[in-house]
Each structure stands twice: as C-alpha cells, then as structure tokens.
Amino acid sequence: ARTVERGEDGVVRVGGIEVTRLAEEFGTPAYFLDEADFRARCRAWADAFGTEADVFYAGKAFLSRAIVRWLKEEGLNLDVCSGGELTTALDAGMPAERIAFHGNNKSEGEIRRAVEVGVGRIVLDSFQEIVRVAHIAQELGKRQRVQIRVTVGVEAHTHEFIATAHEDQKFGIALAGGQAAEAVRRALKLDGLELIGIHSHIGSQIFDMAGFEVSARRVVQLLAEVRDEHGVELPEIDLGGGLGIAYTSEDDPREPQDIAKALTEIVTRECEAAKLRTPRISVEPGRAIVGPTAFTLYEVGTVKPLEGLRTYVSVDGGMSDNIRTALYDAEYTVALVSRRSDAEPMLVRVVGKHCESGDIVVRDAFLPADTAPGDLLAVPATGAYCRSMASNYNHALRPPVVAVKDGGARVIVRRETEEDLLRLDVG
Numbered sequence: 001a002r003t004v005e006r007g008e009d010g011v012v013r014v015g016g017i018e019v020t021r022l023a024e025e026f027g028t029p030a031y032f033l034d035e036a037d038f039r040a041r042c043r044a045w046a047d048a049f050g051t052e053a054d055v056f057y058a059g060k061a062f063l064s065r066a067i068v069r070w071l072k073e074e075g076l077n078l079d080v081c082s083g084g085e086l087t088t089a090l091d092a093g094m095p096a097e098r099i100a101f102h103g104n105n106k107s108e109g110e111i112r113r114a115v116e117v118g119v120g121r122i123v124l125d126s127f128q129e130i131v132r133v134a135h136i137a138q139e140l141g142k143r144q145r146v147q148i149r150v151t152v153g154v155e156a157h158t159h160e161f162i163a164t165a166h167e168d169q170k171f172g173i174a175l176a177g178g179q180a181a182e183a184v185r186r187a188l189k190l191d192g193l194e195l196i197g198i199h200s201h202i203g204s205q206i207f208d209m210a211g212f213e214v215s216a217r218r219v220v221q222l223l224a225e226v227r228d229e230h231g232v233e234l235p236e237i238d239l240g241g242g243l244g245i246a247y248t249s250e251d252d253p254r255e256p257q258d259i260a261k262a263l264t265e266i267v268t269r270e271c272e273a274a275k276l277r278t279p280r281i282s283v284e285p286g287r288a289i290v291g292p293t294a295f296t297l298y299e300v301g302t303v304k305p306l307e308g309l310r311t312y313v314s315v316d317g318g319m320s321d322n323i324r325t326a327l328y329d330a331e332y333t334v335a336l337v338s339r340r341s342d343a344e345p346m347l348v349r350v351v352g353k354h355c356e357s358g359d360i361v362v363r364d365a366f367l368p369a370d371t372a373p374g375d376l377l378a379v380p381a382t383g384a385y386c387r388s389m390a391s392n393y394n395h396a397l398r399p400p401v402v403a404v405k406d407g408g409a410r411v412i413v414r415r416e417t418e419e420d421l422l423r424l425d426v427g
C-alpha cells in the first residue's frame with residue numbers, strides 16, 4: 001500500500017505505525033488496509049468518469065460496513081452479487097438506488113428483496129430471470145429498472161476462470177445468434193421491467209484495452225439494432241470491471257483517467273457512427289480500487305532449505321486467506337518487514353500451514369538468507385479477492401481487516417475465533 005515506508009532505521013511503518021507494533025496489537029495473519037488510499041482511488045475513478053458516467057464498486061472484491069460508508073461518502077455506487085452483499089450494503093446505509101444487483105442465479109428471495117428495497121438496477125443474466133424478475137416486480141406493483149448482461153464473444157487475455165465474455169461459460173446471454181436481441185424483445189414486452197440498458201463484463205485483471213474496445217463496439221451495435229427494431233434508444237451501457245493492478249513489477253496498470261478517456265471515446269465514436277445518442281456509461285471496478293490498498297502481514301514459523309531446490313518459508317496463514325495463488329497461479333511479491341537484513345538473497349517459496357502442498361502464498365521470491373522464525377513478512381496487493389474469498393479450510397480462523405489511517409489503526413472486520421467456528425456447529 002501507498003503508505004508503507006521503510007525508514008532509515010530499516011523499520012517498516014504503515015501510515016506512520018511500525019509493523020511490529022501492528023503485529024503485536026492485532027496479531028498475524030492480518031490484512032492492513034490503507035483507508036486514505038482506498039478513498040483516493042474511489043475519488044480518482046469518480047473524477048475520471050465525471051458526471052457523465054457512473055462508477056459502481058464491485059463489492060465481491062472486498063466488502064464490509066466501513067467500505068460501504070467510504071464508498072457512500074466518496075460518491076460511488078455499489079455492485080452486489082448476493083443477498084449477503086445486499087444486506088451489508090443496506091445495513092451500512094448505501095441508498096438502494098445506488099446499488100446494482102448481479103448474479104447468474106439469484107434466488108427468488110434475493111430478487112424479491114432487491115425489488116422491494118428498490119435497487120437501482122438488476123442485471124438480468126438469463127431468459128428465465130427476465131421472466132422471474134418481471135413477475136416479482138409485477139406482484140409487488142413495481143417496475144424494476146434492469147439491464148441485460150450479454151456475452152460479446154471477446155477472448156480476454158487472463159486466466160480462464162476469470163475471463164467471462166467468451167461464449168462457453170455461464171454468464172450472460174450471447175450476442176451471437178440473435179440471443180441478446182431476443183432477450184431485449186422479451187424484456188421490452190414485460191410490464192414489470194424497465195429496460196435501461198445493456199451490460200457486458202469481459203473478465204478480470206486485464207491490461208489491454210482492446211477487449212473493452214470490441215465489447216463496447218458490439219454493445220453499441222446491439223443498441224442500434226434495438227433502435228431499428230423497436231424505435232427505442234436504450235439510455236445506458238455498463239462495460240463491467242476487470243481493470244488490472246500491479247501484483248509484481250511486470251504488471252503495468254493504466255490510470256483511471258486513461259481508462260475513462262479510452263472507454264468514453266470508443267462509445268462516443270461508435271454511437272456517432274450508428275447515429276445513436278451516446279448512452280450513459282457505467283463501469284464496475286473492484287480490484288482496481290481495493291486491490292492495492294491492503295497487504296497481508298504474516299509471521300514466519302518454519303524455514304526449510306531443500307538442497308539444490310529452494311527454501312520453503314512457512315507462514316501462519318496460507319490458502320485460507322489467499323486462495324489466488326493456488327487457484328489462478330496468481331503472482332505476488334513478499335518482503336521481510338520486521339527488521340533490516342543485509343544477508344544475501346535466497347530463493348524461497350512462501351507457503352501456508354494448510355494440509356496440502358498446493359498451499360502456496362508466493363510461488364517464487366527472494367528473501368534474505370537469514371530469514372528466520374518470528375520474522376514478519378508482508379505480501380502487498382491483497383486487498384481484492386483475498387479476505388472476500390477466505391475460507392475456514394482446516395478450521396482456520398479468518399484474519400481480521402485493520403484499517404490504517406493518520407497514524408491510527410482500527411479493526412473493521414474482526415478476527416474469527418474458535419467460538420465463531422463452534423457457534424455454527426450445532427450437531
């Protein structure tokens with residue numbers, strides 16, 4: 001995170017607080033999140049898109065009440081994809097009209113609640129859902145604002161599990177074969193729905209704007225078809241999230257300003273060509289906002305040199321607090337932060353304490369050769385999809401999230417306890 005600094009004394013401070021003090025006070029493993037950085041990123045996105053567009057933070061990356069309050073204060077909207085996220089959002093005071101509700105299989109209960117509380121939009125993901133949402137809205141005497149999520153057929157250059165716009169996967173309705181046009185036809189006929197636009201999300205951890213360019217072009221083509229067939233110009237398009245962040249020095253992310261400019265230009269150009277009014281654009285960055293704002297602090301437990309291979313450094317967490325390395329071959333860096341060391345670098349693999357060999361936090365890294373039990377290690381850029389995908393595998397206790405700001409630190413999500421585990425176990 002931005003406020004992590006190594007002083008001349010070799011001690012690392014976060015927002016002015018020594019990491020060793022943080023470890024003493026909050027324990028390890030723990031996530032430390034820089035509130036000022038989070039808010040600055042929210043503002044950068046909001047400012048970049050200005051008043052002509054809407055930024056929806058994707059709550060799946062990491063959501064808590066504090067996050068919701070910060071989003072609200074910084075003027076962002078929120079994308080939720082489950083009843084649980086919706087509850088968190090409402091509980092922390094996010095106005096329902098600033099919430100977008102996603103998901104490929106929302107339950108009837110979830111839809112009903114979303115319609116009742118009046119979410120700003122529901123993103124429809126299938127033909128069944130078009131009818132389901134329309135019925136529920138009608139029953140409740142409401143007209144629900146909706147978008148239709150389409151798959152535009154783009155191959156996003158990212159891991160297969162986080163690419164979502166190719167056709168052979170579960171999300172959205174294909175533009176190909178006139179499927180999406182048919183979905184629009186049906187949605188426009190249903191009284192319970194107010195179709196406000198088309199949604200496309202092409203994947204995650206993407207650096208190349210070419211995919212967004214194709215996606216925007218195809219969505220605008222659909223808007224033109226809809227205009228030609230129904231005489232209706234849908235007023236909004238959502239281009240999803242997916243902008244990449246720097247996990248290692250090889251990653252070169254673009255600034256929100258650049259992204260906003262590129263997307264707005266593409267949409268404007270395509271709309272001019274199709275003689276359409278430019279729709280209001282929205283985007284849904286999750287990782288790009290919260291990812292860089294947090295790091296995980298671990299304590300080293302064992303160090304095991306394997307002759308001619310590498311040294312395995314075991315920390316007190318692992319795949320239960322960061323599944324991304326095991327699941328997506330994600331790359332992270334690691335640093336010794338509790339003291340200065342002038343020892344030679346050694347090749348290490350940072351592993352967790354779970355009962356499987358795939359439990360890797362950082363696959364290949366260098367740490368000082370004198371790294372030893374008791375040392376503290378920081379893994380940066382763990383703000384997105386780490387706490388939110390954390391598990392209780394091996395009955396691990398999920399770590400706390402501590403917000404650091406102006407030399408102060410406070411827990412925003414507390415550490416799980418063994419009582420928490422036992423409370424759920426009612427057998």
Ligand code: LLP
Pocket residue numbers: 058060061079102162201203204205240241242243284285286287288324328384385389
């Ligand atoms: N909008 C929609 C409809 C999405 O499905 C997603 C992410 C986003 C926005 C936000 O994407 P972001 O800007 O955060 O990339 N667990 C994976 C990422 C899964 C992303 C799922 N959808 C990971 O850890 O890389």
